Amino acid sequence: xxxxxxxxxxxxxxxxxxxxxxxxxxxxxxxxxxxxxxxxxxxxxxxxxxxxxxxxxxxxxxxxxxxxxxxxxxxxxxxxxxxxxxxxxxxxxxxxxxxxxxxxxxxxxxxxxxxxxxxxxxxxxxxxxxxxxxxxxxx
Numbered sequence: 001x002x003x004x005x006x007x008x009x010x011x012x013x014x015x016x017x018x019x020x021x022x023x024x025x026x027x028x029x030x031x032x033x034x035x036x037x038x039x040x041x042x043x044x045x046x047x048x049x050x051x052x053x054x055x056x057x058x059x060x061x062x063x064x065x066x067x068x069x070x071x072x073x074x075x076x077x078x079x080x081x082x083x084x085x086x087x088x089x090x091x092x093x094x095x096x097x098x099x100x101x102x103x104x105x106x107x108x109x110x111x112x113x114x115x116x117x118x119x120x121x122x123x124x125x126x127x128x129x130x131x132x133x134x135x136x137x138x139x
Contacts, residue, residue: 001013001015001019005128008034008035009032009033009034010032010033011030011031011032011033011040012030012031012032012033012037013028013029013030014028014029014030014031015028015045016028022045023045024044024045024046025044025045025046026044026045027042027043027044027045028041028042028043028044028045028048028049029041029042030042030048030110032116032130038113038114038130039112039113039114040109040110040112040114040116040130041109041110041111041112041116042112043110048110051109051110052109052110055107055108055109055118056118056126058106059118059119059120059126060126062120062124063120064106064107064118064119064120065119065120065121065122065124066107066119066120066121073131074104074107074117074119074129074131075115075117075129075131075132077102077104078102078104078108078115078131078133079132079133079134081102081104082133082134107119109128111133113133114130114131114132114133115130115131115132115133116128116129116130117129117130117131
């Protein structure tokens with residue numbers, strides 16, 4: 001299946017079987033194609049599309065607005081979180097029972113060799129953002 005976003009960009013969903021034959025735990029691969037192709041997700045159909053449905057519904061309902069007090073790029077912040085380079089005045093943490101969770105995780109769609117995020121901008125538009133993940137040693 002191919003979802004055309006604009007003249008140069010599309011999301012490609014690769015299934016192992018025809019749409020009529022797929023089962024919930026069959027493999028699925030999702031790619032973003034522009035000037036280059038990037039694999040966004042590779043997992044089973046059910047959890048991959050379930051996460052997409054949840055995050056997309058929040059964005060459609062305009063419930064995923066990026067917090068005003070966070071003025072840094074989501075990919076930069078995520079890489080700081082991965083390096084344990086937190087807290088920071090621009091990072092909001094939610095306290096779990098035994099672990100701190102970064103509140104930006106609610107915008108995360110898929111993780112692979114890149115991170116895929118979906119959220120609303122200040123005007124309510126749905127933003128699909130793909131960011132690199134840097135090794136812990138890079139700044």
